[in-house]
Amino acid sequence: MEDTHLQETDFGYRTVSEEEKAGLVKGVFTNVSSKYDIMNDTMSFGVHRVWKDALVDWMSPLDNTACLDLAGGTGDIAKRILKRNNKIDLHVVDLTPDMIFEGRNKLTKDIPHKAISWIVGDGLQLPFQDNQFDYCTIGFGLRNFRNYSNALKEIYRVLKIGGRLLVLEFSKVSNSGLRQLYDSYSFNVIPELGGLIAKDKDSYQYLVESIRRFPTQEHLKALMRETGYENIRYRNLSFGVVAIHSGWKV
Numbered sequence: 001m002e003d004t005h006l007q008e009t010d011f012g013y014r015t016v017s018e019e020e021k022a023g024l025v026k027g028v029f030t031n032v033s034s035k036y037d038i039m040n041d042t043m044s045f046g047v048h049r050v051w052k053d054a055l056v057d058w059m060s061p062l063d064n065t066a067c068l069d070l071a072g073g074t075g076d077i078a079k080r081i082l083k084r085n086n087k088i089d090l091h092v093v094d095l096t097p098d099m100i101f102e103g104r105n106k107l108t109k110d111i112p113h114k115a116i117s118w119i120v121g122d123g124l125q126l127p128f129q130d131n132q133f134d135y136c137t138i139g140f141g142l143r144n145f146r147n148y149s150n151a152l153k154e155i156y157r158v159l160k161i162g163g164r165l166l167v168l169e170f171s172k173v174s175n176s177g178l179r180q181l182y183d184s185y186s187f188n189v190i191p192e193l194g195g196l197i198a199k200d201k202d203s204y205q206y207l208v209e210s211i212r213r214f215p216t217q218e219h220l221k222a223l224m225r226e227t228g229y230e231n232i233r234y235r236n237l238s239f240g241v242v243a244i245h246s247g248w249k250v
C-alpha cells in the first residue's frame with residue numbers, strides 16, 4: 001500500500017503538512033516583500049538593525065572566506081557582512097523570488113561595486129556541494145522552515161570543517177512581566193500594523209504566532225547539538241526577544 005503519511009509541522013498556531021507550510025510561507029513573503037523592510041523598521045522601532053549588527057559583529061568574517069546567507073530575503077544581513085568585510089565570497093539563498101528581487105535591487109544601489117550571488121532556492125536542498133562554506137548566517141529565517149532539524153543538517157553539510165553557523169531568531173523573554181508586555185504588543189499591535197502598512201494582517205498574525213511556537217534558547221541549542229554542531233553558544237538580545245546562536249562544524 002502506498003504510504004500517504006505526510007510529516008506535520010506548525011504554521012503559526014495551525015498544524016499543517018510540511019509541504020503545505022512551504023507554500024504558505026512562500027505566499028506570506030510574496031505578499032509582504034515590497035513592504036517587508038518598512039514593516040521591520042516600524043514594528044521593531046528600528047531595533048532589528050541593532051540585532052543584525054550584533055550578528056555580524058559576533059561573526060567577524062575573515063578575509064577570503066565563503067559565506068552563505070540563508071533565507072537572506074531583502075539582503076539586510078548580506079549588506080552588513082559586505083560592509084564589514086568586502087573580501088568575502090557571498091551567496092544569498094531564499095525560497096521566495098520576490099524577496100530576492102527586492103534584495104538585489106536594494107543592494108545594487110547600496111553596494112554597487114560588489115557582486116553577490118543571489119539564488120532562489122530551498123534551504124532544505126541547497127544547490128551546493130559538501131564542505132563549501134566558512135560561514136552560514138540565517139536571520140529570522142529558521143522559524144519559517146518546515147523542518148528545523150533537516151535545515152540544520154543541510155547547513156552542516158555545506159559548511160567546511162571549521163565552518164560556523166550563526167542563527168539570529170526570535171526567542172523567549174524570561175522575565176514574566178516583560179513577556180506579558182511584549183505579548184500584548186505583539187498580538188494587539190503587530191497584526192494591525194501589518195494590515196495598515198503591508199495590507200496583510202494575516203501574515204503578521206502568522207509572524208507573532210510562529211515566534212511563540214519556535215524553540216527556546218536552550219531547545220535550539222539542543223537541536224544544534226543533535227545535528228552535529230559543537231562549541232554552541234548563544235547570546236540574548238533585548239531581554240531574549242531575540243537570540244543569536246553560534247555553532248561550529250569541527
Ligand SMILES: C[S@@+](CC[C@H](N)C(=O)[O-])C[C@H]1O[C@@H](n2cnc3c(N)ncnc32)[C@H](O)[C@@H]1O
Pocket residue numbers: 025026029070071072073074075076077093094095096099121122123124138139140141144145146
Ligand atoms: C523573515 S524573512 C528574513 C529575511 C532576512 N534574513 C532578514 O533578516 O531580514 C524570512 C525569509 O525566509 C525565507 N525562507 C523561508 N523558508 C525558506 C526555505 N525553506 N529556504 C530558503 N528560504 C526560506 C523566506 O522566503 C523569507 O525571505
